[in-house]
Amino acid sequence: MEAISELLSKLLKVEREDLPKKLRTYIRIGIAISVTVFIWNTLRVIMDCDGPVVVVLSESMEPGFYRGDILFVRNNKDPLKAGEIIVFKVKHQEIPIVHRVISTNIDSSGQEYILTKGDNNLVDDRSLYSVIKPQLWLRREEIEGTVYGYIPFVGMFTILFSYFIFIFLIYFDYYFGYFLRRIS
Amino acid sequence: MHTFFQRIHQFLGFLLSTTIFIIIVNSISGLYLDDSEPEISIQLNKIHEFKNNARTDRAVIGFDLHADFTSTFNWNVKQIFVFVTAEYQPEGRGKSEVVIWDHIIRSKEEAVLDLVDQKNKYVLVDYENDLRGQIINLTVNWDVMPLNGFLRLKKHGKTQFTLPEKI
Amino acid sequence: MDFFGQYYAYLFFRLIVIIGSLLGILIGFLIQSYKATIYIYIGSIFLAGLLCSPNWPIWNKHPLNFKKKN
Numbered sequence: 072m073e074a075i076s077e078l079l080s081k082l083l084k085v086e087r088e089d090l091p092k093k094l095r096t097y098i099r100i101g102i103a104i105s106v107t108v109f110i111w112n113t114l115r116v117i118m119d120c121d122g123p124v125v126v127v128l129s130e131s132m133e134p135g136f137y138r139g140d141i142l143f144v145r146n147n148k149d150p151l152k153a154g155e156i157i158v159f160k161v162k163h164q165e166i167p168i169v170h171r172v173i174s175t176n177i178d179s180s181g182q183e184y185i186l187t188k189g190d191n192n193l194v195d196d197r198s199l200y201s202v203i204k205p206q207l208w209l210r211r212e213e214i215e216g217t218v219y220g221y222i223p224f225v226g227m228f229t230i231l232f233s234y235f236i237f238i239f240l241i242y243f244d245y246y247f248g249y250f251l252r253r254i255s
Numbered sequence: 256m257h258t259f260f261q262r263i264h265q266f267l268g269f270l271l272s273t274t275i276f277i278i279i280v281n282s283i284s285g286l287y288l289d290d291s292e293p294e295i296s297i298q299l300n301k302i303h304e305f306k307n308n309a310r311t312d313r314a315v316i317g318f319d320l321h322a323d324f325t326s327t328f329n330w331n332v333k334q335i336f337v338f339v340t341a342e343y344q345p346e347g348r349g350k351s352e353v354v355i356w357d358h359i360i361r362s363k364e365e366a367v368l369d370l371v372d373q374k375n376k377y378v379l380v381d382y383e384n385d386l387r388g389q390i391i392n393l394t395v396n397w398d399v400m401p402l403n404g405f406l407r408l409k410k411h412g413k414t415q416f417t418l419p420e421k422i
Numbered sequence: 423m424d425f426f427g428q429y430y431a432y433l434f435f436r437l438i439v440i441i442g443s444l445l446g447i448l449i450g451f452l453i454q455s456y457k458a459t460i461y462i463y464i465g466s467i468f469l470a471g472l473l474c475s476p477n478w479p480i481w482n483k484h485p486l487n488f489k490k491k492n
Binding site for chain 3: 257259262263265266269270273274276277280281284328329330331402
Binding site: 181 | 357361382396402405
């Protein structure tokens with residue numbers, strides 16, 4: 072134990088007496104980060120979904136969902152019904168698309184074929200599905216989940232952060248330093 | 256905490272908690288205020304066209320719809336998305352649903368729908384070729400989209416008709 | 423502000439905002455209009471902010487008596 076605390080105090084450049092305080096600071100930061108990651112992953116397990124909370128990024132569902140609204144997403148094993156709002160990702164894009172199911176078909180082997188359309192769009196999403204080869208229907212595996220909850224314009228902050236990330240980093244640095252001084 | 260900006264910062268933190276409380280009250284009350292059954296009646300008026308364009312069968316139909324959604328509006332409702340689906344199940348396949356018409360109701364004033372011989376907005380087409388002689392159920396569904404809280408998808412009102420055997 | 427004034431200012435801000443939000447929820451639920459809730463809530467925020475943020479003289483009624491320099 073003596074050797075370990077000697078090594079740690081040399082690494083962190085503190086005196087032996089100040090070591091517990093410094094370690095307590097780092098452990099508290101670690102706990103805060105771990106709890107956040109834990110809560111996010113628990114939500115991912117309960118909702119059976121990769122992104123249990125998403126922000127609406129396009130205007131294709133107006134006047135229902137505007138840009139910057141937050142949607143709660145979950146997945147269940149039942150076949151999709153027409154009229155549900157689903158979140159899916161086209162293969163090469165990172166942006167999740169939130170649209171409504173307007174047609175479902177189930178063929179003889181139980182495989183589902185889905186067609187979607189945004190409320191504000193005039194045509195359905197067929198042209199979005201074909202990335203490498205032509206694809207007329209969306210399959211169940213490409214769907215991230217169905218929307219069950221909604222909160223208006225709170226997600227605007229995340230969109231603003233991506234635009235003004237410089238200002239966000241300054242603000243964050245000020246608060247992070249203040250936070251470190253408070254908990255140490 | 257002495258300066259003006261420090262005070263504003265403290266106040267904003269408190270306002271966040273209060274806003275979350277209002278949002279939670281609104282969303283939970285929306286779940287419990289939601290047990291009204293609006294009066295809906297739908298029936299088929301006539302089949303306008305039923306043809307095959309050398310690939311798929313397509314149908315254009317007209318339906319009558321009378322609905323009164325004023326009792327569904329409460330303080331939690333932002334809009335109601337009404338849509339009519341055609342459901343059918345060909346042999347050897349699972350159930351198929353196609354949305355043929357939709358409409359957005361944004362307030363209590365526009366909540367009464369009175370349509371006669373409304374043509375379908377989206378074409379009634381099958382992904383294989385199975386629409387001939389098919390028994391089709393027209394149902395009226397609506398999605399209550401809230402201001403805060405949970406989305407609710409409901410259905411009511413049904414009618415059944417059969418498409419002709421020959422095109 | 424001085425210390426007593428600061429304490430009362432924080433107290434009044436929280437009191438006005440809590441009363442405003444509860445009143446807004448009640449009235450909004452009775453009329454079934456969320457707009458009413460939001461208007462009453464934001465109105466109470468502005469009222470409380472106007473009263474409690476700047477350095478009004480009512481928040482300076484208990485000044486600190488520093489010793490005069492010799």
